[in-house]
Amino acid sequence: MRKNTYNLEFKLFLSGSTAWIGIAILLITGFAGLYFGKSFIDNQHSVIKKASILQTENTLKNVEHFGKDIGLVFFHNKFSMANLPGNWAGFAIGQRDVNPYLISATMLALEGQIYDTDITNPVTLLSGNMDISFVFLYLFPLVIIAFTYNLISELKEFGIWSVLRAQTNHIIAVIWQKLLVRLVSILFTALILLTTAVLYLNIKLDTTLFTITLLLLLYLGFWFALSFCIISLGKSSNYNASALIAIWVLICIVIPAALNLVLIRQYPIPEALQNVINQREGYHEKWDMPKEVTMKPFFAHYPQLRKFPFPSDKSFSWFWYYGMQQMGDDQAIKSKKAMENKLDARQHFTKVAALFFPTIQTQLMLNEMAGTDLSAHLQFQESYRKYHEQVRLHFYPAIFLEQDIHRTNLKDIGLKQFIPQKKSNLNGLLSIAVITLLLIAMSLFNFRKARLIR
Amino acid sequence: MQNITLTIARQTYLSAFANRATLIFTLLLGFALCLATYVGWQNFRTQNQQRVHYKKVVRAQWLAKPDKHPHRMAHYGYLAFREKHELSFFDFGIESFAGVSIFLEAHKQNTVNFSEAGFSNGMLRFGEISVAMVLQLLVPLLIVFLGYSSISAERESGTLKIILCQKVNWRKLLWGKSIGIISVCLSIFIPLILLTILLWASLSDWQVSVDSALRLIILILSYCVYFFIVTAVTVLVSAFQHSSKASLTILLACWILFIVIIPRITQSIGAKVYPSPSKIEFADAVAHDIHKQGDSHDPNDKHYASIKDSLLHAYHVDDVKKLPFNYGGYIMAEGEKITATIYNAHQHKLNETFAKQNRITALAGLLDPFLSLKQISMALTASDFETFIDFQRQAEDYRYQLAQQMNKLQIDKISNVTPGEHDKPLSISKSNWAQQPDFNYMFSTVGDVITREALALISLIMWLSCTLLLLQYAPRWIKTI
Secondary structure, eight states: OOOHHHHHHHHHHHHHHHHHHHHHHHHHHHHHHHHHHHHHHHHHHHHHHHHHHHHHHHHHHHHHHHHOOOOHHHOOOOEEEEOOOOGGTTOOOOOTTSSSSSEEEEESTTTTTOOOOOOHHHHHHOOOOHHHHHHHIIIIIHHHHHHHHHTTTTHTTHHHHHHHHHHHHHHHHHHHHHHHHHHHHHHHHHHHHOOOOOOOHTTOOOOOHHHHHHHHHHHHHHHHHHHHHTTTTTTOOOHHHHHHHHHIIIIIIIIHHHHEEEEHHHHHHHHHHHHHHHHHHHHHGGGGOOHHHHHHHHHHGGGGTTTOOOOSSSOOOOOHHHHHHHHHHTTTTHHHHHHHHHHHHHHHHHHHHHOOOOOOHHHHHHHHHHHOOOHHHHHHHHHHHHHHHHHHHHHHHHHTTOOGGGGGGGGOOOEEEEEEOOOOOOOOHHHHHHHHHHHHHHHHHHHHOOOOOO | OHHHHHHHHHHHHHHHSSSSHHHHHHHHHHHHHHHHHHHHHHHHHHHHHHHHHHHHHHHHHHHOOOOOOOOHHHHHHHEEOOOGGGGGGGGOGGGGGGGEEEETTEEOOOOEEEEEBGOOGGGGGGOOOHHHHHIIIHHHHHHHHHHHHTTHHHHTTTTHHHHHTTOHHHHHHHHHHHHHHHHHHHHHHHHHHHHHHHHHHHHTTTOHHHHHHHHHHHHHHHHHHHHHHHHHHHHHHHHHOOHHHHHHHHHHHEEEEEEIIHHHHHHHHHHHHHHOOOOHHHHHHHHHHHHHHHTTTTTTOOOHHHHHHOOOOOOTOSSSGSSSSOOOHHHHHHHHHHHHHHHHHHHHHHHHHHHHHHHHHHTTTTTTTHHHHHHHHHHHHOHHHHHHHHHHHHHHHHHHHHHHHHHHHHHSSSOSSSSOTTTTTOOBOOOGGGGGGOOOOOOOOOOHHHHHHHHHHHHHHHHHHHHHHHHHHHHOOOOOO
């Protein structure tokens, strides 16, 4: 009997055009999102491949052109590192379009090079990516709203409500059935898209997949709960639709945008500009100063390099030159640190804000697990800094001794690869779950109250 | 006739505010607008102050450099900061996604770095709250809520027949409802315009320019037209639909489609259809062309060898050291000219590609008035793509001019004989540095902006005419019952 009514309820739901249009929109945009996401990532992969070839080619060219002067080779030669996109990056492109995924820098002052951006079209960045995370984040809620806003009100508006009330004592069960049918349809659509994503993007079956699936299901659950909470107020269909869309606009656009404004206001980063100036002055002013001004702090920084003979009588030496460059970085340490602190503060602010807004939370977690968020980029920068330091320490002796370039292993140095470490933080899931439960409790309360009155 | 239309308008206006939900929503919107205006203005001030401050620092540091070799100065280079237009507090446009500072040095074209987006961990991607955002996104939503039932509700309650039996005809009814709804919007919009004018004037230190004033006037007119289009469409949908519910569903679906979905899809398609190169591909292509032209670093290069020969021949000397000017400087000037020309050609091609990517969105503007208005708004507040590209172009011109100025100083004032490795390096007086002017970005004139955005303006005018015609002539297809 019960099973039978579920069947009927399904038939009823699927006989309307809303259901099919909603599901079709989700599937079409979902597949489009996967396609755009995958091609975005494929493009990055192919660029990284080219970068790897160019790294070797350019090194050979530099050796050929400037090989007689080892200092000059390293003046020109760039060392590159690529931030490899993981398979999930095609799912949630995140900040990978804004932040460069290749860092190429010479051995000179790094602070003047590490922030160089890639070539991007700011208009495309502004409109945002059409990846599948967009479909889950923005469009699924809209379809959920479309499926549920008139769940109860329609019954009333068609006069079925009173008939139902007269016929059954389990009116809540009827509502529950209707809701369940919609929930199942949405979840089924979501699972189709997820399965396609797993196959299309070659996603491994691991804990990340599990966490993301759980996250998305919770997020969809949150919207169902929210929708149910509004319809349980027992208002008209038009009221429900207006209210739900207003809420959608509020938590998908207005509140995150307003919070972002607070963030920018609270934590402006003039240190970034200061950092450029510090680095530039720190290096350039040394040209007009006695050589000790450079070499004293340089040897303090690298006591192990003291053993190499410094040609203090020459008006120019690469030893001095690279020392001056190092001073650019060393004098920018404070502003760099200040910038990092500001970025940490921003991250912290966002994390706290996300606890209260499942939209922000879901987006942050998706990007975090896809390795496409700001912290993945900062990890990448940090990893490049370490690499740069290794390169410096490795080649400084050869430069300072003015060795033959062919005696170094420069030609063997290829493109370095970086893979961001995934952190999964389950607190986020908890916050969405708590909000969802609160909403369910509220709607049950509303519903009972409404039923008692009528 | 006029009277009846106005009566309906007044009635619509008053009943809108009689509804508590509408009143609350309108007040909230008004509040959001004031907040957005104020915060936008404050953000503008802090960010611009930062940029102006560092601009001054850079200038002072440049002038304070001691006597040195001009080529050292060419490498010391200059830092240029992208200044904001005083109207950009109204619309942030691509501001947050475009870099702020660029390092300009000899031989090398750098990227514009430090965009706000680079410092964001993703929250920025939900959008930014600015006056323009509220007016473009939220006011249409208000109009939908105000107008979806404007006629369908009359039909549902049966009053429509009664109204039309009296002296009212369809045309008057449609116009009356539209005017009423627009008046509600204007009661928020007009105070906002006044506030904007006030803040704008204060940002320009109470000395407003004609150019900016014109920009603002066109901006205000465009927004009025946009509101009219949205209102007319809302009232028409309500008139054609039998139930308020259907009308609301259609209008909300349109809002989502036009404002949320289409802009993303068109831009993604644009980026896919016209792929732009990555920086390394771009740099490699430039390097390849430069190599073909001649390599100033290669002493055996044909191009430079022929220059050397012709110079030696013209001055009747057998060694470049005997030339009456600095040979190194001359060669560098030549190298800079070649590389800059090649680089600019590539940059031009790249900008064309970006423009093609954006053109798909621009064309979609013919179908989606939101896109056209957004484009006009960004262009008039100088927060659009073209302004950014123009900044890059002016910065590159400045870089080239700086490098060549230093080369010229080297050619004229530096001895042709290289000092020994223990000698003091050659230098010229620091008084020469002041010859290099400061970098000042010049915004395009409003005339240029309008020519550039002709398509968007035409699209908006087209939409306006269509809705005007429909309000006038659609009634013949509307069914009363």
